[in-house]
Amino acid sequence: MNVLTLFARNLLRGPVTDPYPFGPTVTQKRFRGRIEFDAASCEGCKLCERVCPSGAIKFSKDPNGLAFDCWHATCVFCGTCAFYCPTGSIRQTNDWSLAHVAADKYRMVEHGLIPNQTCVECGATTLDTAPMQSGVKPPLTAEDVATLRPLCPKCRAKFMKNRKAKK
């Protein structure tokens, strides 16, 4: 009986083969694939570089700022960087199509640049990172973030101290 139901079902449903190289395929929404970096929301804490088990993520100093690089050819898609990222600027996409010819091996890189800026208070050259938000009480408002963003770390600390004294 079981065999007959299977037989009937297979007749109705047709082949189960995924048509992939010649047609569309299914990817789960939460599939952990290639990572994606958003430089605008990065705090520059470099926690991802520290927790990456395969050493795929590397921050390097650049004349224009701080460069972020993730080499897909050594990333193991563990998602540790995305888990530890305090701002969610590292995200795992469900993109798995990474097969490439060997000549492109060193081009399989996710690159991002946190640019340099000039502090509006003291005029020092600093990185244009997002202000640190975790553990700040009371939480930063959108105005606070807007004032903190163009400042250097020292002026940011001064601002936070004044803000604490006001409360």
Place this chain on the structure above:
Amino acid sequence: MNILTNLKTIASRSPWLYRINAGSCNGCDVELATTALIPRWDVERLGCQYCGSPRHADIVLITGPLTRHVRDAALRLYEEIPDPKVTVAVGVCPISGGIFRESYATCAPIDQYFPVDVNIPGCPPRPQAILDGVAKAIAIWRERL
């Protein structure tokens, strides 16, 4: 004679796949088995088949970071495969070493020892990605014939 050469160019030949496990954790090997044995990802649709002997192989799939212990055996096996052959590195371990990078026990990346043609990164790569890579390898192999 003329007809024979014409036939050779018209008829598309089918490559045979051969798998070398160079110290892999078997994750990539399971995915390779999945692409071949499960009807859902049927690698034989691309006209290729797994074979048991290196002497019959056309496309070599290498998994694992090439451990020091298996290096000589893998190199010997690779020598037995007749030319023209296409080498495919499956998984991040043979490409760069992955989490075993810079370990004293592994000789990764394998392109120091084998002329790699196609890379399929992933830990392990998805069956569709392997199909992608095999399709690329077949295209390279057709050019080399």
